[in-house]
Amino acid sequence: MSRIELDSVTKRFPDGTTAVRALDLRVGDGELLVLVGPSGCGKTTALRMIAGLEAVTSGTISIDGVVVNDVEPRHRDIAMVFQSYALYPHLSVYENMAFSLRYRGARKSEIQARVAEAARILELEPYLRRKPRELSGGQRQRVAMGRAIVRQPRAFLMDEPLSNLDAKLRVQMRAEIAQLQRSLGTTTVYVTHDQTEAMTLGTRVAVLSGGVLQQVAPPTELYRRPANLFVAGFIGSPPMNLIDARLERGDGGPLVVFGPHRLRVPPSVLAGHSGLDRYLGEPVVVGIRPEHLADAALAGAPPAGPAGGPAPGGPAAGESVIELPISLREELGSEVHLHATIGAAAHAGAAGDGDDVRSLATIVARADPRSRIAEGTIARLVVDAAELHFFDPATGASIRDG
Amino acid sequence: MAAHPGRRPLGPRLRRHVWAWALFAIMIVIAVVMLYPFWYMADNAFRSPGQFDRQSGHSLAGWSELFANLPVASQMLNSTLVCAAAIAIILVVSTSSGFAFAKLRFRGSGTVFLLVVSALMVPLQSIIIPEYVNLAKLGLTNSYAGAVLVYAALGTPFATFLMATYYRGISDELIEAAIIDGLGYERTFLRIALPLSLPAIATVTVLQFIQIWDDLLVGLLFLPPGQRTITAGLATLSAGRTTSIPALMAGSLISAVPAIVVYLIFQRHLVKGLTLGMGR
Numbered sequence: 001m002s003r004i005e006l007d008s009v010t011k012r013f014p015d016g017t018t019a020v021r022a023l024d025l026r027v028g029d030g031e032l033l034v035l036v037g038p039s040g041c042g043k044t045t046a047l048r049m050i051a052g053l054e055a056v057t058s059g060t061i062s063i064d065g066v067v068v069n070d071v072e073p074r075h076r077d078i079a080m081v082f083q084s085y086a087l088y089p090h091l092s093v094y095e096n097m098a099f100s101l102r103y104r105g106a107r108k109s110e111i112q113a114r115v116a117e118a119a120r121i122l123e124l125e126p127y128l129r130r131k132p133r134e135l136s137g138g139q140r141q142r143v144a145m146g147r148a149i150v151r152q153p154r155a156f157l158m159d160e161p162l163s164n165l166d167a168k169l170r171v172q173m174r175a176e177i178a179q180l181q182r183s184l185g186t187t188t189v190y191v192t193h194d195q196t197e198a199m200t201l202g203t204r205v206a207v208l209s210g211g212v213l214q215q216v217a218p219p220t221e222l223y224r225r226p227a228n229l230f231v232a233g234f235i236g237s238p239p240m241n242l243i244d245a246r247l248e249r250g251d252g253g254p255l256v257v258f259g260p261h262r263l264r265v266p267p268s269v270l271a272g273h274s275g276l277d278r279y280l281g282e283p284v285v286v287g288i289r290p291e292h293l294a295d296a297a298l299a300g301a302p303p304a305g306p307a308g309g310p311a312p313g314g315p316a317a318g319e320s321v322i323e324l325p326i327s328l329r330e331e332l333g334s335e336v337h338l339h340a341t342i343g344a345a346a347h348a349g350a351a352g353d354g355d356d357v358r359s360l361a362t363i364v365a366r367a368d369p370r371s372r373i374a375e376g377t378i379a380r381l382v383v384d385a386a387e388l389h390f391f392d393p394a395t396g397a398s399i400r401d402g
Numbered sequence: 403m404a405a406h407p408g409r410r411p412l413g414p415r416l417r418r419h420v421w422a423w424a425l426f427a428i429m430i431v432i433a434v435v436m437l438y439p440f441w442y443m444a445d446n447a448f449r450s451p452g453q454f455d456r457q458s459g460h461s462l463a464g465w466s467e468l469f470a471n472l473p474v475a476s477q478m479l480n481s482t483l484v485c486a487a488a489i490a491i492i493l494v495v496s497t498s499s500g501f502a503f504a505k506l507r508f509r510g511s512g513t514v515f516l517l518v519v520s521a522l523m524v525p526l527q528s529i530i531i532p533e534y535v536n537l538a539k540l541g542l543t544n545s546y547a548g549a550v551l552v553y554a555a556l557g558t559p560f561a562t563f564l565m566a567t568y569y570r571g572i573s574d575e576l577i578e579a580a581i582i583d584g585l586g587y588e589r590t591f592l593r594i595a596l597p598l599s600l601p602a603i604a605t606v607t608v609l610q611f612i613q614i615w616d617d618l619l620v621g622l623l624f625l626p627p628g629q630r631t632i633t634a635g636l637a638t639l640s641a642g643r644t645t646s647i648p649a650l651m652a653g654s655l656i657s658a659v660p661a662i663v664v665y666l667i668f669q670r671h672l673v674k675g676l677t678l679g680m681g682r
Contacts (some may be wrong), residue, residue, distance in 0.1 A: 027515070051578075051582060052582075053578050053581070053582070072493065073578075073581050073582050074581060074584040074585065075584075078582070079582065080578075080579070080582045082575040082578070082579060083575070084573055084576075086575040086576045086578070086579035087579075088572065088579075088580075088594060089576075089578065089598065090597045090598055099580075099583055100583035100584050103584045103585055103589065103593075104581065104584050147579075147583075151583075215631050
């Protein structure tokens with residue numbers, strides 16, 4: 001049981017690249033903190049510094065209040081699960097799990113008891129005599145976990161432990177890791193590039209990009225209140241639609257204008273984003289989650305009536321409904337993704353996952369599967385304007401309070 | 403291959419057959435060329451000088467002549483001792499330094515490794531005289547120690563290169579896992595790296611065994627008559643005014659056997675070790 005603290009930790013490699021920049025993190029006792037970010041964002045380097053496998057260039061790392069910068073990995077009392085599992089190929093499952101205890105001078109009876117217990121928890125009892133090469137991927141993963149838990153360390157460090165498993169097994173092991181961590185209550189730092197894994201596992205999630213911490217928050221808050229454009233684009237799948245727009249003064253309050261489209265900003269949003277006042281007449285980046293775009297025919301919206309604004313008729317009519325040509329309809333069974341072309345620029349700086357390649361001026365709506373909107377037609381989509389996100393186009397920061 | 407007009411080209415199956423047979427024939431020729439000397443050696447070891455001249459009839463005369471003129475047993479023992487000691491030194495040095503070059507980060511690692519590897523390009527003959535002078539100054543000529551040290555020095559660069567290549571193939575995560583599990587680099591080397599590198603160790607052992615066992619120059623130069631290796635002994639056998647070919651063949655046969663046995667024992671590992679690092 002322990003706390004891990006990183007104070008302004010920086011890692012610069014000899015070739016001059018800065019992998020981690022002034023990272024501040026607090027991992028609470030028993031917490032599962034997920035470090036997430038695209039490849040090369042410094043998350044693995046950060047983890048390796050906590051493990052002691054990389055030296056810290058500046059700043060301090062402490063475990064339970066003791067600075068461990070110069071403490072050797074073996075004296076930090078932490079266990080690590082590697083992406084490749086790193087099982088000792090010449091040792092049996094039992095010996096792999098017993099390995100560390102043996103070299104830490106544990107008594108034989110105690111080693112046996114602890115390995116047996118871990119094997120029971122992880123359902124590895126039938127395989128104790130096998131060599132790693134005789135195991136399936138999922139079983140190897142379990143052995144790697146077992147090797148970590150028999151030690152009863154102060155903390156677990158996990159470096160993309162599920163990325164070598166196939167999709168189905170990954171979901172299953174993800175649940176098992178979450179349960180295991182909760183039942184053991186061991187402080188855990190978990191690194192992944194998969195935002196779904198991050199969201200489902202983390203007590204809190206730290207998003208890194210370019211070696212810089214973007215935001216640390218519980219998953220829901222990360223999703224609902226992303227601190228900046230990077231987090232907004234990175235968390236969520238399909239990612240948030242980010243559109244270059246202008247905030248203009250309308251009759252019944254501010255309007256978001258992009259291309260030919262106008263969206264009324266409801267008073268509730270204004271109240272929660274007092275900083276918006278300063279952007280009147282200025283460019284902003286507006287963010288709309290795919291699930292906040294719905295088929296108007298199913299949403300029960302009147303033909304030209306605003307859903308969020310109090311201005312029936314007049315020039316402000318239709319300010320929460322936008323009409324867009326649908327270029328692609330993707331059936332997912334439980335939902336339908338509608339790709340629509342907008343007559344405005346998608347925000348170019350929107351940081352996607354990297355693997356989310358979408359053409360720029362396209363937005364995605366996550367619609368009800370009953371929607372009958374077809375490809376090649378013009379669809380009427382209702383925007384849940386209460387859920388709009390606003391970002392400063394220059395800094396990328398979320399616009400909230402003044 | 404241009405198809406002749408009006409004639410059907412060979413069917414793919416037939417063509418494959420022709421290729422297979424052609425290849426087979428070539429292999430047979432190569433095998434004969436390689437094995438004929440062995441046959442010649444084995445055949446003529448069992449003749450007397452007269453029978454050798456006539457190339458007919460067999461006897462054990464060559465063997466009795468060999469044992470009469472050469473302390474075969476003690477020279478075989480000398481060969482074995484020198485080989486074992488030199489290989490032991492080579493293995494200790496090459497495994498530990500190979501691991502260091504492959505897995506430890508230290509200043510100048512690349513340069514030193516390059517120096518070690520460049521030693522591979524120096525032929526023995528070009529340094530044998532300075533080597534002799536060095537050992538003479540240390541008072542190590544005319545003893546096992548001198549020959550052992552020379553063999554070890556000659557074999558270590560290649561062995562180090564091979565071991566370093568092998569250790570580079572072991573994932574860094576495995577080493578790091580051991581470090582985190584509480585081992586220092588020394589014990590990580592002994593408990594993890596060393597057991598995993600058995601195929602490479604076998605390869606080094608076989609290659610060095612054959613090299614050292616078969617060597618003549620160092621044995622002749624650095625060992626006194628009483629401690630000669632079998633190859634050096636056989637060389638003295640032919641140095642006299644008359645050379646008994648059957649006796650020489652018998653001696654060669656005896657001295658070839660250990661190398662063949664060692665090769666056969668480690669053969670599987672040898673191939674595994676040599677093709678290692680060619681992509682996995």
